[in-house]
Amino acid sequence: MSEFLQQLLNGISLGAIYALIALGYTMVYGVLRFINFAHADLFMVGAFLGYFGGRLVPAGTLLGGLGVLAMAMAGCAVLGMVIERLAYRPLRGAPTLNVLITAIGVSLLIEYSGQLMLGAAPRTLPDLFPVGRFNLGPVVVSTNQLVVIGVAVLLMIGLELIVHRTRIGTAMRAVALNPRAAQLVGINNDVVISFTFGLGSALAGAGGILYALNYPSIDPLMGVMPGLKAFVAAVLGGIGNIPGAALGGLLIGVVETYVGGSAWSTYKDAIAFAVLILVLLLRPAGLLGRVTVEKV
Amino acid sequence: MRHPLLLLLAALGASGLVALAAPLLNPYYLDVLIGVGINVILAVSLNLVNGYTGQFSLGHAGFMAVGAYLSAAVSLFLAPALFGDLAEAGGLVQGTAFLFALLVGGGAAAGAGLLVGVPSLRLRGDYLALVTLGFGEIIRVILQNVEVLGGALGLNAIPAYTNIFWVLASVAVTVYTVLALVHSTYGRGFLAVHDDEIAAAAVGLNPTRYKVVAFAVGAFFAGIAGGLYGHFKLTITPTGFDFTRSIEVVVMVILGGMGHTAGVIGAAVLLTLLPEVLRPIAEYRMILYALLLILLMILRPEGLLVRPRRGGTA
Numbered sequence: 001m002s003e004f005l006q007q008l009l010n011g012i013s014l015g016a017i018y019a020l021i022a023l024g025y026t027m028v029y030g031v032l033r034f035i036n037f038a039h040a041d042l043f044m045v046g047a048f049l050g051y052f053g054g055r056l057v058p059a060g061t062l063l064g065g066l067g068v069l070a071m072a073m074a075g076c077a078v079l080g081m082v083i084e085r086l087a088y089r090p091l092r093g094a095p096t097l098n099v100l101i102t103a104i105g106v107s108l109l110i111e112y113s114g115q116l117m118l119g120a121a122p123r124t125l126p127d128l129f130p131v132g133r134f135n136l137g138p139v140v141v142s143t144n145q146l147v148v149i150g151v152a153v154l155l156m157i158g159l160e161l162i163v164h165r166t167r168i169g170t171a172m173r174a175v176a177l178n179p180r181a182a183q184l185v186g187i188n189n190d191v192v193i194s195f196t197f198g199l200g201s202a203l204a205g206a207g208g209i210l211y212a213l214n215y216p217s218i219d220p221l222m223g224v225m226p227g228l229k230a231f232v233a234a235v236l237g238g239i240g241n242i243p244g245a246a247l248g249g250l251l252i253g254v255v256e257t258y259v260g261g262s263a264w265s266t267y268k269d270a271i272a273f274a275v276l277i278l279v280l281l282l283r284p285a286g287l288l289g290r291v292t293v294e295k296v
Numbered sequence: 297m298r299h300p301l302l303l304l305l306a307a308l309g310a311s312g313l314v315a316l317a318a319p320l321l322n323p324y325y326l327d328v329l330i331g332v333g334i335n336v337i338l339a340v341s342l343n344l345v346n347g348y349t350g351q352f353s354l355g356h357a358g359f360m361a362v363g364a365y366l367s368a369a370v371s372l373f374l375a376p377a378l379f380g381d382l383a384e385a386g387g388l389v390q391g392t393a394f395l396f397a398l399l400v401g402g403g404a405a406a407g408a409g410l411l412v413g414v415p416s417l418r419l420r421g422d423y424l425a426l427v428t429l430g431f432g433e434i435i436r437v438i439l440q441n442v443e444v445l446g447g448a449l450g451l452n453a454i455p456a457y458t459n460i461f462w463v464l465a466s467v468a469v470t471v472y473t474v475l476a477l478v479h480s481t482y483g484r485g486f487l488a489v490h491d492d493e494i495a496a497a498a499v500g501l502n503p504t505r506y507k508v509v510a511f512a513v514g515a516f517f518a519g520i521a522g523g524l525y526g527h528f529k530l531t532i533t534p535t536g537f538d539f540t541r542s543i544e545v546v547v548m549v550i551l552g553g554m555g556h557t558a559g560v561i562g563a564a565v566l567l568t569l570l571p572e573v574l575r576p577i578a579e580y581r582m583i584l585y586a587l588l589l590i591l592l593m594i595l596r597p598e599g600l601l602v603r604p605r606r607g608g609t610a
Binding site for chain 1: 350352354412415423425426427429430431433434437438440441539543546550579580582583585586587588589590593594597
């Protein structure tokens with residue numbers, strides 16, 4: 001029983017990170033209807049910003065950690081908006097396939113320029129937050145896990161408020177619903193799309209740092225696997241659906257942790273894809289998604 | 297093409313002639329040529345899926361891996377068990393055994409293509425891309441865990457059956473099959489699905505069926521290419537068939553122009569020769585590919601090696 005609870009806690013803290021990344025996929029899909037492959041690499045950039053930022057602040061303090069987190073989120077937001085401006089905006093209105101290919105190109109570009117500049121060897125993230133662990137009943141909780149879950153929950157609440165309580169959030173939902181109608185009522189779609197990219201990228205950057213807190217070894221290709229799994233999470237919850245992405249992330253994280261702790265642990269990385277194929281077979285719209293019929 | 301079958305026979309004859317002349321050629325050039333041939337097979341077969349049918353597969357390396365492993369397993373385990381040691385046997389016996397191994401590899405890859413295709417091909421572009429990518433990863437994880445197939449170390453000491461004849465002949469068969477397929481009455485359906493799935497369904501074609509057929513045929517030839525690769529390199533590991541390998545093939549198809557076999561062949565030749573020439577800057581290769589993808593999509597989405605088609609939209 002205690003092992004079950006321990007794994008559940010580990011799973012939730014991993015799932016919270018997947019959820020943060022999945023939110024970015026889902027939001028971009030909502031406004032632009034394409035999968036931003038480069039999203040996973042912003043996750044990696046976030047972790048590296050945390051690595052370099054972590055050297056500037058005193059190690060192991062809450063304030064320093066939060067400062068680095070904010071810095072990495074801001075950095076990723078700017079990078080995400082730059083990518084959107086340079087690579088995706090020229091393709092507005094082009095076939096989805098072309099945008100998808102461009103996204104793959106951007107992703108490879110970030111990964112391999114990262115490898116060239118930073119080297120392929122993994123580095124170790126310094127301790128950003130106070131380190132410690134304590135017993136909560138039968139379960140061992142590390143402070144890093146608390147930080148991960150706390151930050152993730154706060155960010156998701158913040159996102160919910162932005163999307164539902166602000167003007168730009170309303171505009172985002174309008175563009176997601178119908179871009180042309182949104183334009184007709186005076187919304188500047190380019191601004192909204194740019195904002196969405198910034199928001200999603202900031203969440204990916206936060207996800208990168210949080211991930212690196214628990215798995216401190218970071219390298220330029222670290223984003224690939226978590227990125228794919230987070231995408232699966234977004235599809236599982238119903239792509240374009242924000243609560244769905246959070247739910248999907250948690251589920252994938254928990255399932256993966258349990259599989260990782262079982263006799264099948266070497267298949268850990270394949271489990272997400274098996275889930276993906278099952279979802280697409282049984283319920284392509286995802287758990288919380290609505291089934292839509294394509295009209296001519 | 298007025299007499300496609302005659303052309304195929306001529307191409308096969310030409311491969312035989314090249315094979316006869318092979319001992320006179322510099323072995324280095326011969327190796328490069330084999331590499332070019334394998335990439336041409338991969339690119340032309342992926343072009344059936346990504347180009348003609350308008351789907352987007354990122355798992356071609358996965359199918360290649362299935363073909364490579366299965367055909368290597370046949371040559372290493374099955375053939376000796378059935379026919380004894382083939383190392384002493386004549387060329388004809390070896391050739392038959394190799395052909396059998398290749399067909400098993402291709403067949404298994406086609407089976408894998410069906411397996412991944414049937415559930416996922418009801419999906420549109422970007423979902424499909426992710427599923428195929430995921431499928432490639434699953435294949436890699438499974439191969440790493442199967443002890444019989446060498447696990448993470450891969451398979452070693454595969455018999456060196458691949459020679460220039462087999463490669464050129466396979467290229468000829470692949471190009472012939474793909475072209476004959478898309479230019480047949482049945483095959484017009486691939487282009488119809490590419491242009492407008494809903495309209496294709498409205499005139500009574502079954503888009504899912506066309507997609508699955510394209511996928512299976514593409515996977516079959518990827519498996520053949522894998523078999524040739526395994527019997528050429530003599531060692532295969534799961535990591536040799538990762539995502540970057542799939543991307544390389546995708547870049548060839550896009551550079552050559554999706555749905556233009558001649559352009560794709562040209563791109564495959566070019567992109568295989570370039571790294572040979574540009575060895576000193578090998579570490580920039582993936583960056584170069586990435587920039588190529590982005591710039592091509594923004595500036596010239598129809599591909600570099602074809603004349604832009606007027607009127608129609610891609």
